[in-house]
Amino acid sequence: MARKWQEFVLVKRIVIIGAGFAGVWSALSAARLLDKHAVGPDQVEVMVVAPRASLDLRPRFYEANVAEMTAPVGAVFEAAGVRFVAGTVEIIDADGKAIEYADPGGARVRLAYDRLVLASGSRLVRPEIAGLKEHAFSIDQLDEASQFEAHLRGLAGRADSVARNTAIVIGGGFTGIEIATELPARMRSILGKGAQVRVIAIERADAIGPELGAGPRPVIVEALASQGVECRLSTSVVEIDAGGVRTTAGERIDSLSVVWTGGMRASPLTEQIDCERDALGRLLVDADLRVASAPEIFATGDTARARTDASGNHTVMSCQHALGLGRFSGNNAAADLLEIPTLPYSQERYVTCLDLGPWGSVVTAGWDRVVQLSGAEAKQRKRYINSTLIMPPPPVRAEALAAADPSQPRNPSSLQARA
Ligand SMILES: Cc1cc2nc3c(=O)[nH]c(=O)nc-3n(C[C@H](O)[C@H](O)[C@H](O)COP(=O)(O)OP(=O)(O)OC[C@H]3O[C@@H](n4cnc5c(N)ncnc54)[C@H](O)[C@@H]3O)c2cc1C
Known part of the structure; x- marks a missing residue:
């Protein structure tokens, strides 16, 4: 049974670090669950901390007109009752249940959380090659x-x-x-x-x-x-x-x-959390996407390595998995706070869609990557993914919350992914 939230005087806070694919969907799925249980922002605040209220469409950065490859999310956050704070997180204090971020003016701000979702993504690795x-x-x-x-x-x-x-x-x-x-x-x-x-x-x-x-x-x-x-x-x-x-x-x-273009590594913020990691620096999380050493911390998107299915496959750093992980991590952080059952993460289907320039694209299915489509037909799929499927929802509360339901994903399995 959910606790009687009207009895709480103090506001509880779910903080999400990052406004990428995983962060945006975490925020919306947390807001959705709270809304479903009639818990208002005066009782539990969902807050996103990121440098900008805009979702950068990283999978499109190989295209021309790259300045357009970012989608504002301030309005959808507002519609969903999610508070956005501009800042770059520098410290995660798991013992003190607080983060410290630098605001756009450079001031340091300490912020307490009750549940934390780490969605700070990944960065390109730059090894020591001369020049x-x-x-x-x-x-x-x-x-x-x-x-x-x-x-x-x-x-x-x-x-x-x-x-x-x-x-x-x-x-x-x-x-x-x-x-x-x-x-x-x-x-x-x-x-x-x-x-x-x-x-x-x-x-x-x-x-x-x-x-x-x-x-x-x-x-x-x-x-x-x-x-x-x-x-x-x-x-x-x-x-x-x-x-x-x-x-x-x-x-x-x-x-x-x-x-x-040689390789990615999870956000450096992962290093501040006491947790087993994989070779890419991702935190090993359980089916709730929770970090073992700190039960109030959930990791998602490119910062997390999670099991996707019963066959032992694991997430890869991809948009496809970030969209699915985000919906589960926000839901589970909110469910945990409300003391109601969480939803174990699973994402059975895996597909890839690779753009191949004017030649077309190639779509594969399954972990052994069997080619399903190629050439112009696959290119149409790629365009649909890039222009529609990976975009955040419109700033309409009911639509945005419904789209964040982890048990009914908006079809992330038809998205592209990478190994
Ligand atoms: C060129 C390129 C092409 C790609 N192509 C594909 C593809 O075809 N298919 C596919 O599935 N995937 C592709 N990917 C991978 C995909 O983009 C990532 O896996 C995906 O973006 C991960 O989502 P995320 O939300 O975890 O992280 P990100 O999208 O990286 O978002 C991270 C968020 O955290 C914020 N952040 C970071 N550090 C901090 C901090 N200290 N404080 C506050 N906020 C912070 C960032 O500003 C951002 O808002 C591609 C990536 C690149 C770079």
Whole structure:
């Protein structure tokens, strides 16, 4: 039985760190459960702390017009009764049940919580390769992708040269493949059809898309070839400078546009929580998405490694899983506070949808990634995912709360995911 919340004088607070896919859906699902149990914001406050009230559409950062790839969520939070606070969390004090964040003016604020949902996502890993930090672009965060786009546009004003016309994508995983297949057409549209555009993907494994497995590989190889993308396999970059890269094969490749896509790691905030982690820094959570050492803390999205099904599969850092995890984590944080049963997380279906530039896309199903669709038909699916399925709900209270029901997800299993 839920406690009689009208008896509480003090407001209880659920704090969610992050306004990405997992954070937005956590907030809405917590608000939904409270609403269902007639618990108002004067009794339990749901608060999101993030730098901006906008959901950055990271899966679209390989596309052009990247400044548009963010969706405001202030109005939907307001409609759902979720309070948004602009800030960057610096400290999680699990013993004191409080966080400390820096507000936009730089002031430090301490905030107590009753339940905490960590949804601060992930960041691109930047290893110690000479020149990487100074000279390589990335498309991991909105500002970085915008900077890369501005650089590409600026190439039109530079003198014609091999380095100007050549782009190098380091890493042949999901992100690397998407940006590599996109770049030839994009660079030609900037530099003119006659430009001798070259795009080279460098992958240290002996096959492109190593984590994707053999199923979709022939399609990916065909798509890369159709766009003229050259692949250097079993090759790493050892040095990057302002004019290009040097590889382990001893090759020097001149390029003004080097993009690093090599791997992700969970948000550094995970390191402040006493918990077992996986190789990506994600917290190992139970079926409620709770952290073992701190029962008031839930982890979700890219900060969590959770079991998806009874066959022993686990979440991957993906939008598909962040959307599902978010709905469960917010629901469970609120249920725990109300002392009503939580809902064990499960997400049985797993699909991937990879964009392959003008060639099309490829859709696979299952953990062994059996190709279901490819080419133009799959591209239509990708467009639908990118423009509709991953978007936050409209700022209409009933609609937003209904869409956050973890037992009736808005079809996240038809979303794309990555290995
Ligand atoms: C280029 C690219 C392409 C991708 N393509 C795909 C794809 O095709 N399919 C797919 O499924 N996935 C894709 N992904 C992965 C997907 O974007 C992530 O898995 C997903 O964004 C994770 O959602 P999240 O909510 O956990 O984290 P994020 O989306 O990273 O959101 C994290 C939130 O936390 C906030 N935050 C971070 N630190 C703090 C702090 N200290 N204090 C307060 N707030 C903080 C951030 O500002 C943000 O609001 C791609 C990612 C990239 C970068």
